Amino acid sequence: MKGVLALTGHYLWENIQGGGYTVAVLLRTFGQLLFLPRKWRATLDQMYVSGVQTLPVVLIVAIFTGMIVALQTGIELMRIGSSQSIASIVPISMCREMGPFITAIILAATVGSAMAAELGTMSVSEEILALEVMSIDPVRFLVLPRVVALAIMCPILTAFVDLVGTLGGGIVGQIHLGVDFQFYLSQAVDALRPPGQTIPLPKDFFVGLFKAFLFGVTIAVIGCSAGLRAKGGALGVGQAVQKAVKNSVIMIIILGYVATWFFYFLGGS
Amino acid sequence: MILLDHVYKSFGNREILKDMCLHVAKGECFVIMGRSGIGKSVTLKHVIGVVRPDKGRVIVNGIDVPNASRKELAALRMKIGYLFQSGALINWLSVFDNVALPLREHRLIPEEEIQERVMERLRLVEMEHTVDVMPENLSGGMKKRVALARALVMDPEILLYDEPNAGLDPVMSETINNLIVNVQQKLRVTSIVVTHRLGCAFTVGDRIGLLDSGRIIEEGTPDEIRNSVNPLVRRFVQGVID
Numbered sequence: 314m315k316g317v318l319a320l321t322g323h324y325l326w327e328n329i330q331g332g333g334y335t336v337a338v339l340l341r342t343f344g345q346l347l348f349l350p351r352k353w354r355a356t357l358d359q360m361y362v363s364g365v366q367t368l369p370v371v372l373i374v375a376i377f378t379g380m381i382v383a384l385q386t387g388i389e390l391m392r393i394g395s396s397q398s399i400a401s402i403v404p405i406s407m408c409r410e411m412g413p414f415i416t417a418i419i420l421a422a423t424v425g426s427a428m429a430a431e432l433g434t435m436s437v438s439e440e441i442l443a444l445e446v447m448s449i450d451p452v453r454f455l456v457l458p459r460v461v462a463l464a465i466m467c468p469i470l471t472a473f474v475d476l477v478g479t480l481g482g483g484i485v486g487q488i489h490l491g492v493d494f495q496f497y498l499s500q501a502v503d504a505l506r507p508p509g510q511t512i513p514l515p516k517d518f519f520v521g522l523f524k525a526f527l528f529g530v531t532i533a534v535i536g537c538s539a540g541l542r543a544k545g546g547a548l549g550v551g552q553a554v555q556k557a558v559k560n561s562v563i564m565i566i567i568l569g570y571v572a573t574w575f576f577y578f579l580g581g582s
Numbered sequence: 583m584i585l586l587d588h589v590y591k592s593f594g595n596r597e598i599l600k601d602m603c604l605h606v607a608k609g610e611c612f613v614i615m616g617r618s619g620i621g622k623s624v625t626l627k628h629v630i631g632v633v634r635p636d637k638g639r640v641i642v643n644g645i646d647v648p649n650a651s652r653k654e655l656a657a658l659r660m661k662i663g664y665l666f667q668s669g670a671l672i673n674w675l676s677v678f679d680n681v682a683l684p685l686r687e688h689r690l691i692p693e694e695e696i697q698e699r700v701m702e703r704l705r706l707v708e709m710e711h712t713v714d715v716m717p718e719n720l721s722g723g724m725k726k727r728v729a730l731a732r733a734l735v736m737d738p739e740i741l742l743y744d745e746p747n748a749g750l751d752p753v754m755s756e757t758i759n760n761l762i763v764n765v766q767q768k769l770r771v772t773s774i775v776v777t778h779r780l781g782c783a784f785t786v787g788d789r790i791g792l793l794d795s796g797r798i799i800e801e802g803t804p805d806e807i808r809n810s811v812n813p814l815v816r817r818f819v820q821g822v823i824d
Contacts, residue, residue: 434673435672435673438668438670438673439666439667439668439670440670440671440672440673442632442666442670443664443666443670443671443672444672445632445659446630446632446659446662446664447659447664447683447684447687447732447736448656448657448659448660448684448688449683449684449687449688454687
């Protein structure tokens with residue numbers, strides 16, 4: 314019993330420490346934003362790694378997600394004779410939740426884990442210590458470009474996911490549900506357009522992008538802080554990667570809920 | 583110049599430094615010798631301020647390192663070059679960019695001067711032919727030489743060497759020893775060399791201290807250490823067990 318309590322206490326203490334460190338890294342990153350112009354090259358490199366290189370996998374997942382949403386809801390809607398409603402359901406669900414969520418999960422698994430592995434390897438091979446000894450702030454040198462890159466690229470990738478996922482839904486509608494593609498597209502635009510406005514400035518789309526921005530910052534900060542805290546060789550790097558992905562997914566879900574509650578419940582739909 | 587005054591340091595229940603006292607004068611090369619895992623690297627990390635003592639004072643260039651502000655510590659570290667055991671080169675930067683890194687990050691001199699300074703330091707360690715090579719393509723000895731060039735590029739007043747010969751063959755070991763002596767003679771820096779290699783200690787050291795049981799148990803010139811009657815020193819230096 315004592316052993317279980319001690320282990321639980323140790324686990325909780327480790328997580329509190331890790332959480333505190335991650336918040337400290339986030340605040341220090343904000344504090345370094347003034348130095349961003351000096352880090353533009355490194356930021357562009359990171360944008361290429363986190364955005365351009367991830368685009369193919371994100372698009373493949375996006376099109377199939379849109380197709381799955383259309384198919385699942387479409388089958389049920391066909392029974393009550395309103396399968397054309399997928400033209401509203403798919404774009405709204407893609408923009409509100411699925412787009413930012415799917416993009417963030419993919420980025421957490423690919424880019425966030427890579428950041429933890431890269432910085433973790435640097436930690437265990439004393440490269441981070443070498444930076445500190447040279448009076449080079451590791452947060453400015455390593456974390457700032459990664460956080461800014463992901464904060465920019467996550468919303469951009471999400472916009473692609475929203476678009477491609479919506480198109481995927483239209484393809485399924487045309488092939489399996491008898492919904493004309495042209496009709497689907499015009500309905501999709503109407504569904505996203507705020508009532509009474511001619512220019513489509515869809516709240517669902519922009520709220521989704523804002524969520525994606527939050528997710529991007531979260532994934533990068535968690536990945537980098539897990540890497541910076543890595544200790545003990547290859548095993549430590551492995552654990553850092555595991556923690557980065559696990560904590561990122563948890564935070565994506567929590568932040569997703571909070572943002573939805575804030576914009577649609579507190580702020581009214 | 584460098585003073586460790588009755589320093590104590592433990593990690594968990596393990597006592598690493600116990601009443602450690604050390605004084606290194608300006609321009610001197612002091613060698614801390616001792617078995618692996620005895621606390622030699624921890625001593626160096628106290629000097630640079632990445633490890634804080636549990637008790638005792640660490641004074642470097644007149645600055646109380648454990649109680650220094652972030653700004654003071656950053657300024658002090660700019661005057662210290664540190665050669666890591668593994669080299670600790672940034673693996674995604676070329677040799678040139680690694681050596682230029684502190685100069686570029688601190689923006690102390692224009693890029694043209696950076697080019698000159700980096701090449702000069704690379705020539706000093708005879709690595710000027712590797713400017714575009716990535717660290718993964720360098721041998722252990724080459725990495726150490728590039729790391730030494732990086733440690734020297736800021737014109738440090740103090741140089742700290744953490745096991746400069748670790749993992750090197752005897753020929754490369756000798757090359758590194760000669761390089762340390764060469765740097766010492768040309769730049770007149772204050773140095774602390776941490777090693778368990780006798781050849782290195784006797785070649786580069788003005789004074790040598792043997793670390794055991796958490797403190798320097800004997801110190802003196804290379805000849806004094808060679809001829810010491812202290813059984814612990816004799817055992818380490820001559821392999822004699824009384």
